[in-house]
Amino acid sequence: MATIRDIAELCSVSVMTVSNILNGKTDKASKDTVERVLDAAKSLGYEPNVYARELRQKNTRLIGVIAEDINMFTTPPIIEAVMAFCEENGYRVLVKNLRMYTRWKDNWYRNDKEIASVVGPAVRELKSLKAAGMIYIAGHSRDAEPFPEDPGIPAVLIYARSLSGKCTSVLIDDAGGARNMTELLIGKGCRRIGLLCGHPDNLHTIRRLEGYKEALLAAGIPFDPELVVYGNWERAKAAEETRVLLERKADAIFAMSDEMAGGVYDCLNSMDLTAGKDISVAGFDDHVIAGYLHPALTTMKLPLARMGREDARNLLERIGSGETECPVITCRCSLVERDSVAEKK
Amino acid sequence: MATIRDIAELCSVSVMTVSNILNGKTDKASKDTVERVLDAAKSLGYEPNVYARELRQKNTRLIGVIAEDINMFTTPPIIEAVMAFCEENGYRVLVKNLRMYTRWKDNWYRNDKEIASVVGPAVRELKSLKAAGMIYIAGHSRDAEPFPEDPGIPAVLIYARSLSGKCTSVLIDDAGGARNMTELLIGKGCRRIGLLCGHPDNLHTIRRLEGYKEALLAAGIPFDPELVVYGNWERAKAAEETRVLLERKADAIFAMSDEMAGGVYDCLNSMDLTAGKDISVAGFDDHVIAGYLHPALTTMKLPLARMGREDARNLLERIGSGETECPVITCRCSLVERDSVAEKK
DNA sequence: CTGAAAGCGCTTACAG
DNA sequence: CTGAAAGCGCTTACAG
Numbered sequence: 001m002a003t004i005r006d007i008a009e010l011c012s013v014s015v016m017t018v019s020n021i022l023n024g025k026t027d028k029a030s031k032d033t034v035e036r037v038l039d040a041a042k043s044l045g046y047e048p049n050v051y052a053r054e055l056r057q058k059n060t061r062l063i064g065v066i067a068e069d070i071n072m073f074t075t076p077p078i079i080e081a082v083m084a085f086c087e088e089n090g091y092r093v094l095v096k097n098l099r100m101y102t103r104w105k106d107n108w109y110r111n112d113k114e115i116a117s118v119v120g121p122a123v124r125e126l127k128s129l130k131a132a133g134m135i136y137i138a139g140h141s142r143d144a145e146p147f148p149e150d151p152g153i154p155a156v157l158i159y160a161r162s163l164s165g166k167c168t169s170v171l172i173d174d175a176g177g178a179r180n181m182t183e184l185l186i187g188k189g190c191r192r193i194g195l196l197c198g199h200p201d202n203l204h205t206i207r208r209l210e211g212y213k214e215a216l217l218a219a220g221i222p223f224d225p226e227l228v229v230y231g232n233w234e235r236a237k238a239a240e241e242t243r244v245l246l247e248r249k250a251d252a253i254f255a256m257s258d259e260m261a262g263g264v265y266d267c268l269n270s271m272d273l274t275a276g277k278d279i280s281v282a283g284f285d286d287h288v289i290a291g292y293l294h295p296a297l298t299t300m301k302l303p304l305a306r307m308g309r310e311d312a313r314n315l316l317e318r319i320g321s322g323e324t325e326c327p328v329i330t331c332r333c334s335l336v337e338r339d340s341v342a343e344k345k
Numbered sequence: 346m347a348t349i350r351d352i353a354e355l356c357s358v359s360v361m362t363v364s365n366i367l368n369g370k371t372d373k374a375s376k377d378t379v380e381r382v383l384d385a386a387k388s389l390g391y392e393p394n395v396y397a398r399e400l401r402q403k404n405t406r407l408i409g410v411i412a413e414d415i416n417m418f419t420t421p422p423i424i425e426a427v428m429a430f431c432e433e434n435g436y437r438v439l440v441k442n443l444r445m446y447t448r449w450k451d452n453w454y455r456n457d458k459e460i461a462s463v464v465g466p467a468v469r470e471l472k473s474l475k476a477a478g479m480i481y482i483a484g485h486s487r488d489a490e491p492f493p494e495d496p497g498i499p500a501v502l503i504y505a506r507s508l509s510g511k512c513t514s515v516l517i518d519d520a521g522g523a524r525n526m527t528e529l530l531i532g533k534g535c536r537r538i539g540l541l542c543g544h545p546d547n548l549h550t551i552r553r554l555e556g557y558k559e560a561l562l563a564a565g566i567p568f569d570p571e572l573v574v575y576g577n578w579e580r581a582k583a584a585e586e587t588r589v590l591l592e593r594k595a596d597a598i599f600a601m602s603d604e605m606a607g608g609v610y611d612c613l614n615s616m617d618l619t620a621g622k623d624i625s626v627a628g629f630d631d632h633v634i635a636g637y638l639h640p641a642l643t644t645m646k647l648p649l650a651r652m653g654r655e656d657a658r659n660l661l662e663r664i665g666s667g668e669t670e671c672p673v674i675t676c677r678c679s680l681v682e683r684d685s686v687a688e689k690k
Numbered sequence: 691c692t693g694a695a696a697g698c699g700c701t702t703a704c705a706g
Numbered sequence: 707c708t709g710a711a712a713g714c715g716c717t718t719a720c721a722g
Contacts, residue, residue, distance in 0.1 A: 001473070003699060014709045019701060030707060047473040052699035055396040055714050071425055073633075076415045083442050092470075095440050097428050125437075128346070128392040262637045269639060288418075292607045292634040294614060348715060359693045364717060375691060397715035400698050 002044035010040045022048070054130060061091045063315065064126030066119065066146070068139040069101040073287055074304055078137055078158055081308025089316055094129065096122045100139060119146050127152065133315045136160070141171060141203040154318040156311050161203070161328070168318070168326040170311045174204050177300040177333035178211030178254075181282050184298075184335065185252045186219045189344030190280055194250030196241055196260055198233045205230075208256050208284070231260055238263025239270075246271075251279065251344060258283040258290045261297050261340075275340040286336050296338035303331040347389035355385045367393070399475060406436045408660065409471035411464065411491070413484040414446040418632055419649055423482055423503055426653025434661055439474065441467045445484060464491050472497065478660045481505070486516060486548040499663040501656050506548070506673065513663070513671040515656045519549050522645040522678035523556030523599075526627050529643075529680065530597045531564045534689030535625055539595030541586055541605055543578045550575075553601050553629070576605055583608025584615075591616075596689060597625040603632040606642050606685075620685040631681050641683035648676040 004022070008015045013033060021029055021037045029037075040046075054060045063086050067075050083093045098118050119136075123146070126134055133153055136146045138160035145164055147155055156168040185193050195212050198205040209228065216223050226248050229241040238260035245253055246267070255261040261283035268275055275281040276295045283290055286301035310329050317323065349367070353360045358378060366374055366382045374382075385391075399405045408431050412420050428438045443463050464481075468491070471479055478498055481491045483505035490509055492500055501513040530538050540557050543550045554573065561568050571593050574586040583605035590598055591612070600606040606628035613620055620626035621640045628635055631646035655674050662668065 005699075015699090016701080016710085017708060020708095023701085033707085047469060049400070049699050050474055051396045051400040052714090053701075055394070055400055055716085056699085056701045057714090070415075070421045076421055080416055080442060080444060080447070084444060084447075092439075094437075097425060099425060099429060102425070102429075124392065129395055265637075265639065288632075289634050289637040292610075293637055294610065294639055350715075360715090361694085361717080362692060365692095368717085378691085394715050397698090398717075400700085401715085401717045402698090 001049070002041075002046045003049070004046075006044055007037060007040045007046060010044070011036045013037065022046075058130070060130045060132055062129060062131045063091045063093050063133050063135065063312075064129065064131035065093055065095045065135045065137065066098065066122050066126070067095060067137040068098050070095070070097045071101055072139050073285075074159070074302060075137055075139075077304035078308040078311075081305040082135060082312045085309050085312035086316070091132070091316065094126070094131070096125070098122065115146075116148065123147060123151070133319050135311060135315060136167075141174070141207075143203070154315055156315045158307055158311050162326070165326055168311070168314045169328045170307050170314075171328065171330050172204070172302060172307070173330045173332045174207035175211035175214070176330075177284065178208035178256075179215045180211075180333070180335055181254055181284070181300055182212045182215035183219075184337075184341060185254060185280060185282060186215060186221065188252075188280060188341055190252035191221060192224070192227060192248075192250050193252045193254055194242075194245035194248070195228045196238055196245065196253060196255040196264065197228060197230045198256050198260075200230050205256060212254070231256075231263070233257055233260060235259050235263040235266065239267040242267035246279075252282070252341070253279065254282045254284075256284050258285045258287040258293075258297060258299055261299070262289060262293060265293055265297075276342045280341040280344070282341055284333075290336070290338070293340075295340050298338045298341040299336050300333040301336050303333055306331045346394070347386075347391045348394070349391075351389055352382060352385045352391060355389070356381045358382065367391075403475070405475045405477050407474060407476045408436045408438050408478050408480065408657070409474065409476035410438055410440045410480045410482065411443065411467050411471070412440060412482040413443050415440070415442045416446055417484050419504070419630075419647060420482055420484075422649035423653040423656075426650040427480060427657045430654050430657035431661070436477070436661065439471070439476070441470070443467065460491075461493065468492060468496070478664050480656060480660060481512075486519070486552075488548070499660055501660045503652055503656050507671070510671055513656070513659045513674065515652050515659075515674045515676065517549070517647060517652070518675045518677045519552035520556035520559070521675075522629065523553035523601075524560045525556075525678070525680055526599055526629070526645055527557045527560035528564075529682075529686060530599060530625060530627060531560060531566065533597075533625060533686055535597035536566060537569070537572060537593075537595050538597045538599055539587075539590035539593070540573045541583055541590065541598060541600040541609065542573060542575045543601050543605070545575050550601060557599070576601075576608070578602055578605060580604050580608040580611065584612040587612035591624075595624070597627070597686070599627045599629075601629050603628040603630045603635045603638075603642060603644055606644070607634060607638060610638055610642075621687045625686040625689070627686055629678075635681070635683070638685075640685050643683045643686040644681050645678040646681050648678055651676045 004015050004018050008018045018037050021034050026034050086093045134155040137158045142160055143163050144160040158170045161169045213223055229244055231237040231241050242264045253264050255264050264281050283297045283299035286299045290297040290299045349360050349363050353363045363382050366379050371379050431438050479500040482503045487505055488508050489505040503515045506514045574589055576582040576586050587609045598609050600609050609626050628642045628644035631644045635642040635644045
């Protein structure tokens with residue numbers, strides 16, 4: 001590996017001139033020298049030694065990403081977008097995977113103390129690596145404070161809301177997505193839209209419920225609490241709750257996740273009913289399964305890539321500007337119409 | 346951040362004594378000193394400066410992972426397993442995502458030159474980071490040489506086969522998986538098993554076809570080339586080919602991927618036929634969609650986590666031992682029986 | 691059992 | 707426009 005010194009010797013200049021030129025401070029040297037140094041660097045295949053540079057400088061070009069679980073279907077598209085943006089802007093990205101799901105199955109998000117015991121070391125490692133910024137990708141929306149001791153560097157939360165306001169938060173427009181889906185259903189003539197929710201205390205649940213109510217209100221349809229049932233984001237429970245909704249004469253079922261919509265289909269199948277024919281069914285997420293359910297599921301697509309990009313953009317901006325204001329950024333979902341919602345006869 | 350020097354001053358010893366002790370060379374110091382230094386390190390919250398260490402040492406504790414695309418469903422579980430194993434053994438993992446799919450859609454694996462133009466910089470970066478080892482995660486099986494110029498450090502390929510033998514290759518036992526699935530089908534009484542393949546020149550295709558033939562041979566069933574059709578791993582084409590297979594009186598359809606099995610279901614649905622009732626259908630992968638297809642799809646689960654672990658294990662072993670022999674490691678699939686295969690009446 | 695010195699490859703004031 | 711010197715935090719021979 002060629003070093004700055006090799007270049008200096010080759011060009012008969014000092015290492016610091018080379019350093020200056022390589023760092024773009026070309027006004028400090030004559031055009032001739034600049035050219036000779038640049039040529040030499042190229043011909044020697046010079047690559048700066050990251051360790052030497054970062055040891056000396058206080059600021060690195062490293063962004064640390066902490067993902068609660070890269071096996072959750074929402075995480076890889078976000079990471080991909082974050083990496084793309086950061087790398088285009090000359091930052092390296094280091095991903096730490098907390099493996100929450102493997103560790104504790106579904107129970108992990110109930111236990112903030114255990115989470116802290118896993119997040120802590122990851123944050124410490126990134127700080128000892130002198131990361132210029134940190135991105136925390138939560139598995140789902142909630143109020144969270146992954147950096148209890150002030151991170152000390154710009155930080156962004158995706159999918160979670162920071163209570164302290166010390167991090168930017170990037171969130172899904174849950175209310176808007178649910179409102180739009182409910183409007184679609186109303187437009188098709190549905191009047192008794194059953195809402196199959198996730199856990200009651202979950203932020204996605206709360207916001208999507210708001211959106212549902214807004215749409216009803218705007219259409220002048222009275223809100224009937226009987227038509228709102230709670231599941232646990234899982235397929236099996238969703239199938240059970242579907243039966244309840246059907247007994248209550250729902251003429252459409254809007255599930256808050258595609259996996260739960262899978263449960264709705266299970267129930268319909270067992271009763272020889274068909275989505276989009278006997279009853280309209282809608283999901284949320286645009287998970288891969290949506291297109292393979294039969295009939296294909298109409299759903300709201302999560303703006304994962306956009307969230308990743310907005311997130312990285314905000315972070316790099318704050319790193320560059322020293323801005324300390326941390327906004328809450330909300331990204332819109334988009335409707336994907338397939339075959340499970342039909343005009344009501 | 347506390348440094349080695351702070352500890353030295355606090356304990357009134359030299360920095361090198363501290364360095365020795367912190368690196369486990371405790372035989373070079375008195376028990377008393379060891380204890381005092383360790384205590385001081387803990388109370389100061391000492392974290393070694395990675396940059397300083399890696400600058401000085403030739404060997405780092407960094408494993409570089411290059412993924413062709415982390416959005417492929419096979420990749421995250423592999424990365425997760427790799428990270429888990431490496432971190433348990435004190436290695437950091439840096440993931441580079443090549444974003445092949447985003448760049449070139451489905452065409453990327455046909456163009457080795459363009460691939461090289463993207464892989465090259467990633468490899469160079471990892472080498473300039475002095476990675477102790479490299480892992481390349483391909484999107485699918487093929488003969489590949491991601492490190493055309495000798496990597497110079499231990500390297501492992503997942504999902505691809507190295508022709509040069511300069512990398513360990515970790516592969517799926519495609520032949521075994523296909524053999525087992527075919528045996529299952531034969532055991533259920535099927536005699537005309539239609540095989541819905543991927544691209545003809547693809548390694549998965551070739552090996553799974555072998556396994557299929559082996560099972561037929563063992564059962565004394567003559568191989569009928571009419572029952573083998575080729576798709577392109579995609580759903581739509583698979584639906585078309587299913588029709589061909591049905592015309593040729595297949596009594597079961599074994600699709601080489603779950604996504605193609607989705608196409609089989611599309612065709613059956615359009616003809617009012619049901620998998621597991623009118624005809625047996627089997628897939629390969631155990632992709633999430635398998636459980637949401639209706640009836641749920643019987644398939645072969647890919648050993649992704651095991652591949653990741655075996656891979657990391659081999660790499661760390663070779664880093665530790667200096668062993669240069671590069672084995673080809675094959676991991677078995679496991680059968681997941683659901684509802685799409687039934688006893689033939 | 692312990693330490694003084696050199697050096698990894700770079701950047702940062704400072705001087706000329 | 708150019709350079710000599712110091713130093714980032716650590717480890718590596720070498721000496722005592």
